[in-house]
Amino acid sequence: MSNLSEERRKILNLLSEGKINASEAEKLLESLSSAPTEEGQMKSAPKYLRVIVDGDKGPHGGKVNVRVPMNLIRAGMRLAALLPTVAHEPINKALKENGVDFDVSKVKPENLEELVQHLTDLSVDVEGNSGEKVRIFCE
Amino acid sequence: MILPSLIRIQFKSPKSWIPPLWIPIFLIWPILLLLSVPVLLFALFSWSKFGPVIVQTYRFMCELRGTLVDVESPEAKVLISIH
Numbered sequence: 001m002s003n004l005s006e007e008r009r010k011i012l013n014l015l016s017e018g019k020i021n022a023s024e025a026e027k028l029l030e031s032l033s034s035a036p037t038e039e040g041q042m043k044s045a046p047k048y049l050r051v052i053v054d055g056d057k058g059p060h061g062g063k064v065n066v067r068v069p070m071n072l073i074r075a076g077m078r079l080a081a082l083l084p085t086v087a088h089e090p091i092n093k094a095l096k097e098n099g100v101d102f103d104v105s106k107v108k109p110e111n112l113e114e115l116v117q118h119l120t121d122l123s124v125d126v127e128g129n130s131g132e133k134v135r136i137f138c139e
Numbered sequence: 140m141i142l143p144s145l146i147r148i149q150f151k152s153p154k155s156w157i158p159p160l161w162i163p164i165f166l167i168w169p170i171l172l173l174l175s176v177p178v179l180l181f182a183l184f185s186w187s188k189f190g191p192v193i194v195q196t197y198r199f200m201c202e203l204r205g206t207l208v209d210v211e212s213p214e215a216k217v218l219i220s221i222h
Contacts, residue, residue, distance in 0.1 A: 062212035
């Protein structure tokens, strides 16, 4: 917030000194107010990945509520990127056996931020015939 | 970055009831640090190889704060929360 007012003051100083004209100052002030601030971006960034499962209303229905911090996912992926190459094959094999067709060797630290960023847009909402619900989202 | 300090574990079932447990894991960290001194010393000599792994493992453990797992079925309810 203090950065914004400082920038605004600089523009007004430039105007008062006659270095820029009124229309230029107006344009600069407009661009300043429309530019997303770093603080604002931080606020909108989700902190947690949530998985909520509501079982059916019958006698076997259960509930699952999982909250995973996004930073934990980041840290976990950074750690996975450090795995020695000999470990990749058994991990890939174990993942495939459990239905996850994923190649761990392709996880590169430079791609992690992009991957997590796309994960924040994720939203899964599934509703079954007998009332069971599955929701995966970021908050 | 701060390591987690407490873990809350709760287990409920119609047959048995255990009071919620608040485990002060901040007491474990100094002991674990003392125990890992030989490992850290060894890692210092080959920091380029083991340094990033140690740093990332520490980060991973710090980021565990805020994790919540709450599973409920008609038979039992289990809650694990890391603070």
